[in-house]
Amino acid sequence: MIQSPLRAPLIKGKKTYQSITSDILDPMMSKPGSLWYIGIFISGSALLFGAFMIFWTIWHGIGTWGLNRTVGWGWGITNFVWWIGIGHAGTFISAILLLFRQKWRTSINRSAEAMTIFAVMCAMLFPIIHMGRPLLGFYIFPYPNTRGMWVNFNSPLVWDVFAISTYFTVSLVFWYVGMIPDIGTVRDKIKAGWKKTVYKVLSFGWKGSARHWHRHEVLSLMLAALAAPLVLSVHSIVSMDFATSVIPGWHTTIFPPYFVSGAIFSGFAMVLTLMIITRKALNLQDYITVGHVESMNKIIIATGSIVGLAYITEMFMSWYSGVEYEHYMLINRATGPYWWAYWIMMTCNLISPQLLWIKKLRTNIVFTFCLSIVINIGMWFERFVIVVTSLHRDYLTSSWAMYKPTIVEVGLFLGTLGFFFTAFFIFIRVFPVIAIAEVKSVVKSSGEKETKKD
């Protein structure tokens, strides 16, 4: 008989169904440790600071930002694109890896999807407050109004509204529907009291019936099949905000694939940052193993190399196009006043992920953690380089300008980071961080032989 080589188990340790339930629910049901309080204190402070800066922006107007007539999109749009990109990894893990039957995703999909939702919420904040009069933000939706006008459906900024609101809604539905069986588990395990009632309502009366499971599986598969092209469309549309303009450095056809791969690249880095902390803090090393970290690192090499290739293609095209403005754009990026941002971007995104070709490094948790933060910084700078260095010196020399963010913009960015981590800290206390039912369904098929051996 031909036997395929035995795969390493996805889940370590001798797990029974019961121990999986208790391993995942115990950290949620017991009192949080001091680390959790310290974490939520720091992130909560950042959130409050950001909230104050939102108030400041709305009260005094957009003039409190460092923007000027030349550089009209600064940190605000940089952060917007960065956050949307981070969200993409969650959908990639839960949808595209589901369609490719990558079973290792079961340990990380729940928290990665939660991350998507929080990241998209952070992203949505920026265009809204960037409008200057956020209370009139609903103008971007096509609703019948007394002006008798509609929005311009030819504009990528309107496409963005549709893409991101659809993305947010579908991700939320996908995440919640996937979580219903596990909320049922929490409901049945938690002691009677008001919390039990809340979980009863949240679980939609899930009882684990075979027919429900069948529909649930079909629905998950179908939603994944919809979310996969959706996630690719969202960042493509975001990139068209730039690509349909005439600014040198923006006006390129490479943008959609370049942005999508960059998004997945940065998103996986953020998933790694969060997962490495979570597995340690919640004692989930058996579920989120070095194998998981390695698999994610491999995706980082792949997408990072695509991003690197896109940088090099951009260089080539700016020379090959023969357009002197395109030409100058590249020289200005690399050697102009913002040279440091360009080289931070190049070092963090082009060079550093290549270290992961070395197996010793990509299976090293501490190294991966540091690298994931480096990549997050690098990807933020990528967006900064695209937005600011392209804008600050375009065609007309007399309108060249420099851009420096004010404390308000820095505070807004810190505030979204604070919101993101605060939401994540609350999430790990309220919902199971790992998809319990999905892990139970893979524990047998993947690791039975291995677990019985030891």
Place this chain on the structure above:
Amino acid sequence: MENAKTITIVFDDEQPLLQAVKKIRESGANIIDVFTPFPVHGLDPALSMKRSRIPLVGFIGGAIGGLLGFGFQTWVFTVDYPLVFGGKPLLSVPSFIPVTFECTILFAALSMAGAFFIKSRLKPDKKFEPVDPDITDDKFLILVDGETSAEKIKTVLSGINTIEIK
């Protein structure tokens, strides 16, 4: 749900559950429902369950969404408020595609999720009581129609590892 007229058979793993489902069905007894902590592979054919029509709902929902999205943009730019943007034709189909696409996805996803909740009769329920609280943890359960006697079920299931028959 649980009343005197049903027989509950409890298992602690999927293999004995699958064998039991086959044997019970062969014996002619009527299985009301099966409850499991996770989707058991092979249970759907064993219960000869028809494939869910959720994908069809999704297709119809998506088609409606796509048509609405495209139709609305066409109506706005050619009938209600014709306005030339950048010298382009009024009906500039390529630039309608992104919004049409997003509407298709949104309608398809929401209609399928809605169909799932409606068909499964799942709704927020404050008074919900589970058939057995261990189903969502580690127990597998078959609910058999009370027309068959418990003794008969016991003989049918002899040799299969059950936890409890009641």
